[in-house]
Amino acid sequence: MTDSETTPVDGDPLGHLIRRYARPHSRRFVLGGAGMGLSQIPGRVPALLVGVALDAIFLERERYSLPLVPQSLIPEEQAGQVVFTITLLAVAFAAEAVLSWLGGRISGTATYRTLHDVRVDTFDALVGHEMGYFDDRQTGDLMSVLNNDVGNLRKFGDASFRGLRFLLQVVVSFAFMALLHWQLAILLALMPLVLAGLSYWYAVRVEPRYDAVRETIGTVNSRLEDSIDGITTVKAFTSEDDERDAIRDVSARYRDDKWAVIRLRLAYNLSTWLLASLVFIGVFAAGALVVMGDVPAFVEPLSAGTLVTFLFYGKSFYAPIRQLMLEVLDSYENALASSKRIVAVLERTNELDTGDEDGELSVREARLDYEDVAFAYDGAEEATVEDVDFTADPGDLVGIVGPTGAGKSTIVKLLFRFYDPSDGTVRIDGTDIATVSRRSLRRHLGYVSQDPFLFYGTVRENVAYAVADADHEDVVAAAKQAGAHEFVTDLAEGYDTHVGERGGRLSGGQRQRIAIARAIMREPDVLVLDEATSHVDNETERQIQASVDALGAEQTTIAIAHRLSTVRDADQIIVLDDGRIREAGTHDELVAEDGLYADLWRVQVGETDALSDSFLDRVSEGEEVVR
Numbered sequence: 286m287t288d289s290e291t292t293p294v295d296g297d298p299l300g301h302l303i304r305r306y307a308r309p310h311s312r313r314f315v316l317g318g319a320g321m322g323l324s325q326i327p328g329r330v331p332a333l334l335v336g337v338a339l340d341a342i343f344l345e346r347e348r349y350s351l352p353l354v355p356q357s358l359i360p361e362e363q364a365g366q367v368v369f370t371i372t373l374l375a376v377a378f379a380a381e382a383v384l385s386w387l388g389g390r391i392s393g394t395a396t397y398r399t400l401h402d403v404r405v406d407t408f409d410a411l412v413g414h415e416m417g418y419f420d421d422r423q424t425g426d427l428m429s430v431l432n433n434d435v436g437n438l439r440k441f442g443d444a445s446f447r448g449l450r451f452l453l454q455v456v457v458s459f460a461f462m463a464l465l466h467w468q469l470a471i472l473l474a475l476m477p478l479v480l481a482g483l484s485y486w487y488a489v490r491v492e493p494r495y496d497a498v499r500e501t502i503g504t505v506n507s508r509l510e511d512s513i514d515g516i517t518t519v520k521a522f523t524s525e526d527d528e529r530d531a532i533r534d535v536s537a538r539y540r541d542d543k544w545a546v547i548r549l550r551l552a553y554n555l556s557t558w559l560l561a562s563l564v565f566i567g568v569f570a571a572g573a574l575v576v577m578g579d580v581p582a583f584v585e586p587l588s589a590g591t592l593v594t595f596l597f598y599g600k601s602f603y604a605p606i607r608q609l610m611l612e613v614l615d616s617y618e619n620a621l622a623s624s625k626r627i628v629a630v631l632e633r634t635n636e637l638d639t640g641d642e643d644g645e646l647s648v649r650e651a652r653l654d655y656e657d658v659a660f661a662y663d664g665a666e667e668a669t670v671e672d673v674d675f676t677a678d679p680g681d682l683v684g685i686v687g688p689t690g691a692g693k694s695t696i697v698k699l700l701f702r703f704y705d706p707s708d709g710t711v712r713i714d715g716t717d718i719a720t721v722s723r724r725s726l727r728r729h730l731g732y733v734s735q736d737p738f739l740f741y742g743t744v745r746e747n748v749a750y751a752v753a754d755a756d757h758e759d760v761v762a763a764a765k766q767a768g769a770h771e772f773v774t775d776l777a778e779g780y781d782t783h784v785g786e787r788g789g790r791l792s793g794g795q796r797q798r799i800a801i802a803r804a805i806m807r808e809p810d811v812l813v814l815d816e817a818t819s820h821v822d823n824e825t826e827r828q829i830q831a832s833v834d835a836l837g838a839e840q841t842t843i844a845i846a847h848r849l850s851t852v853r854d855a856d857q858i859i860v861l862d863d864g865r866i867r868e869a870g871t872h873d874e875l876v877a878e879d880g881l882y883a884d885l886w887r888v889q890v891g892e893t894d895a896l897s898d899s900f901l902d903r904v905s906e907g908e909e910v911v912r
């Protein structure tokens with residue numbers, strides 16, 4: 286996505302998300318971190334105990350003594366020391382388990398609450414964006430923001446906590462080692478410096494590769510979504526092989542990008558593992574020299590037990606550092622790329638909250654005025670519609686007809702403010718719709734699109750969509766008006782029948798009638814039917830028409846139609862051609878005018894012999910004047 290120019294937090298998107306969403310849960314995060322951190326203290330005790338026990342109980346070389354524990358608490362005889370050691374081991378393990386369980390629980394709650402807030406807000410922002418935003422983007426890409434990108438934040442949250450635990454483990458180990466033998470501890474402390482250098486090398490190289498991986502996963506998702514959504518078309522055109530090839534190409538790109546990341550990670554892993562192994566051997570060798578006393582006098586003496594403790598600690602010292610660097614860096618790089626994409630959706634100005642339009646629309650009689658309206662889609666060279674000027678009186682049925690691509694749907698999209706005109710004004714009852722909020726405007730409008738979308742669920746849920754507290758009678762009444770009741774009652778489970786994905790279990794005509802019922806349910810003041818009856822037979826169309834006409838007394842209706850019979854009885858028919866109104870009037874007036882409408886009508890009633898020369902010229906030039 287290329288939205289970065291519209292986001293106010295370009296520099297630090299991850300920090301922005303953390304400040305906005307994690308901060309409200311900061312108490313939990315701190316408590317969780319503290320629990321995990323504290324658990325590291327008892328977690329380091331067993332290695333210490335084993336070393337001390339080895340020297341005092343098994344080798345009988347040293348006195349049994351523990352740092353920070355008064356000597357009076359430690360039994361003198363061997364059996365007592367064994368019991369004492371076992372008790373301390375049990376207490377240490379139990380304390381570590383309880384503290385880290387508590388820490389994990391508290392920080393886990395905070396992490397998941399934070400992510401929930403991010404996901405809900407991002408979705409909210411997404412659906413609030415204007416139509417042009419969705420025109421420019423693929424569904425798969427947007428889904429991937431809500432799924433993968435938010436998921437990457439979770440991984441980063443989890444890894445950060447693990448990282449914190451590892452870090453504290455290292456600090457506590459180091460503190461214990463310094464107490465036991467500060468010189469060997471310093472030697473061991475050099476290792477993190479080398480690891481930090483290696484990690485820097487890794488981070489610098491991996492970041493750009495992660496960006497590439499994020500890009501390609503979005504493309505893979507979009508491609509998959511397209512192919513599966515369009516499966517009917519894919520099969521009808523027997524283009525399964527082409528689709529597979531396309532998927533193979535994008536998948537290969539993803540594989541290569543991801544492989545580049547994995548290769549780097551493997552190299553990093555190997556080098557840190559080598560380093561850790563060398564250090565382990567080095568500590569053993571150095572320790573052995575000291576134990577054998579083969580060293581200069583300034584080196585403190587070291588017992589065999591302390592050396593064993595050091596080897597334990599060394600292990601818990603470097604293994605976590607490697608893990609810490611790898612996991613945290615990996616997930617940080619991922620989260621950084623993801624947060625850019627989330628913030629691009631989240632912080633982009635929303636169509637529902639752009640300042641100038643806080644007014645509420647109040648509709649009295651639903652008079653509709655288009656005054657010299659012009660509009661061009663982004664990137665279009667010429668105006669898509671221009672000089673559109675007409676009035677729909679309250680309760681009128683206005684038909685809009687014209688060749689394909691003339692701009693009919695565009696005109697009604699301007700009424701919904703899916704797009705705003707570049708020139709001119711659209712008014713409802715005298716109020717410029719640009720001065721009222723989109724939500725309040727749309728609450729007064731009903732829309733049935735050319736290819737209505739049914740949601741996954743039952744017929745009832747689809748008819749009652751967006752109407753709170755709809756009862757059965759309302760749903761049935763709307764379905765009757767839309768000519769849907771009869772076929773719905775014939776379905777296996779009537780109004781409780783599942784319509785399938787996108788209404789796939791219903792025919793095109795049935796879907797349209799449910800969509801009309803859905804629009805009627807909202808009792809709109811202005812109803813827009815965008816070729817809403819194109820999939821139904823003549824008889825059903827007449828039924829729907831009669832119902833819509835009956836509603837007409839209360840509501841103004843705009844019907845876009847290719848089938849001119851749909852709008853034959855309209856109070857006014859507007860003939861659109863190439864984005865401009867060419868003719869307007871009733872059916873009889875327009876036939877009498879003998880212009881474009883008259884030709885379109887002749888085509889529909891089969892009087893092709895009487896078509897005008899100009900119309901025939903357009904057809905012969907290949908223009909799709911009629912469908």
Ligand SMILES: Nc1ncnc2c1ncn2[C@@H]1O[C@H](COP(=O)(O)OP(=O)(O)OP(=O)(O)O)[C@@H](O)[C@H]1O
Binds near residue numbers: 690
């Ligand atoms: N979202 C969009 N982005 C860019 N151009 C668009 C978009 N929607 C439509 N157009 C273009 O605007 C012009 C008018 O389209 P519109 O859908 O309004 O025509 P129409 O008269 O309703 O056509 P049809 O009868 O075929 O549905 C067409 O040239 C179309 O390619």
